Amino acid sequence: MKKIRFNCAFLVFILILSGCSSSEFEPELDLKVMDFEYTNQRNEVISLEKLKGTPWLAMFIYTRCNTVCPPMTSNMADVHAAIEKEGIENYKIVGFSVDPAYDSPEILSNYLSYYPIENVSKWELLTGYEQAEITQFALQSFNTVAKKLTGSDDVIHDIKYFLVDQNGIVVKSYDGYTDVPIEEIVTDLKSVQR
Template identity: 45%
Template sequence: MKKKAIIFGVFMMALVLSACSGGFKADHHYSIAPFEFTNQNNEKVSLDDLKGEIWLAQFVFTTCTTVCPPMMSNMAEIQEKLEAKGIEDYKIVSFSVDPDVDTPEKLGTYLEGFDVPDSSKWEMLTGYKMEDISDLAVKSFKMPVIDDPNSDQVIHGSRFGLVDKEGKVVKSYPGNVDVPYDTIVKDMKALNKKD
């Protein structure tokens, strides 16, 4: 009887601790390869610079004619919802998948076109080779980035990746259509509370 009481007590403690963790449950723990790229302000941004921050990642490019404009608009809407909930500790990191074309200046102008609530939270990254970003996308985010040899377009994943304070990709969401805005905001809020 005493053994059952101890097991029950341990179970209840585990239940209470899981409830106290803010209810966040990671879907995966993908490690991100170290990087140091250039943002829209010509500043260097590395994985180490982002440690200690919650961030949402996406892969886009400025001459994209399909999924990128809706992804950028959807990310701006997520930011509006984060601000409405009073969530301030986060970054939005957009990796260009067309680094030969997307200069820091071009990325800055592109960002301005989406009327984002707070551009200081955005890191629009470039300054690397195509194979580097393809490697990073596939190995760290499990998303394809493939240069289309028959056009100026790049085939790439359209999901948003949620990265925790340790620099691990813990969840991913549709970024183009059927974006679960409220779930993303809830997850970011819970992840911010988790230490």
Template identity: 45%
Template sequence: MKTRMMLFGIFVSMLLIAGCGKKVIENEVNWPIKDFSATSQEQKTVGLKDLKGKVWISDFIFTSCADVCPPMTANMAKLQKKVKDEGLNNVEFVSFSVDPAVDTPEALKNYATQFGANLKNWTLLTGYSQEFIEEFALKNYKALVKKPEEGNQVVHGTSFYLVDQKGNIKKSYNGYKDVPFEEIISDIKSLQ
């Protein structure tokens, strides 16, 4: 009887210890991001190697966007503040311009500051071709980016993407409306 009780106690202890492990990200994907070379709002060259070792949230925006980008950028700034308030370190925010011919580093910097972005850990990228960003978004993020022949509005998705320290996309979230801030924070914590 004593042995049975002892084994039961060990079993319960193991279950409790296992329950204290890292949280699992629900509906996790594991899409590796291929290396890239881009220019930041500070006119520095940025590639995947510069983000390795950090958890990051990324999205696709452009400065002359007439509809979804302003709320997305405001939501990213709100998320950035929440991450800071939670005391989470080593988290980066990365916005890829989907209109690189128009979005200069200066234009991106001005755009981000209008939304209260903290540019210490938010990098806005340009400096590549339209063809590159369309192919990069599709192959890495499974996201459509398309600049039509007519007009100045680029078609693109409205998701935020959680990327792990190795450069793998782990999950996407709505970045436009009803942003699941608490879920994103929880998933960031599970990667740290």
């Protein structure tokens, strides 16, 4: 009988501990985003400094991509809808073009218009830098690849989304192509704001 009571008490204790730990956001990454000043789809300058105080979701895409980028952008539109439904107001979605020579602000704006996004002001699709700069920026800030193939319009890039906290630190990444963990992203975004 004592053993049963002990087991029940131990089980309750473990459940309490697990309940406490799961509500606390645990960063999986600790990468500092390099300072930047790039141009968005509205021809406005967006910088790391302007994003300070706001958590954001980052992704690497380009408009001539006809494989992974359209599903990634569509999936991010679904994530965005879930964020809005949750009533979260302090956030941004930042897409870095990995084909800046082609992706002008006008082309990025047109690209975004194909997706069902209600609050498009939350989106910053960025360009206005050299190819070598975005390759270096992706590697140093996000530990990811963004490399243009020689003699081709194709660019190799990651299919992840990255959560950046309000201090410009990359704290987590998620699959942005298949099995996108929308609920987890929304929960994590809420958690980093605390």
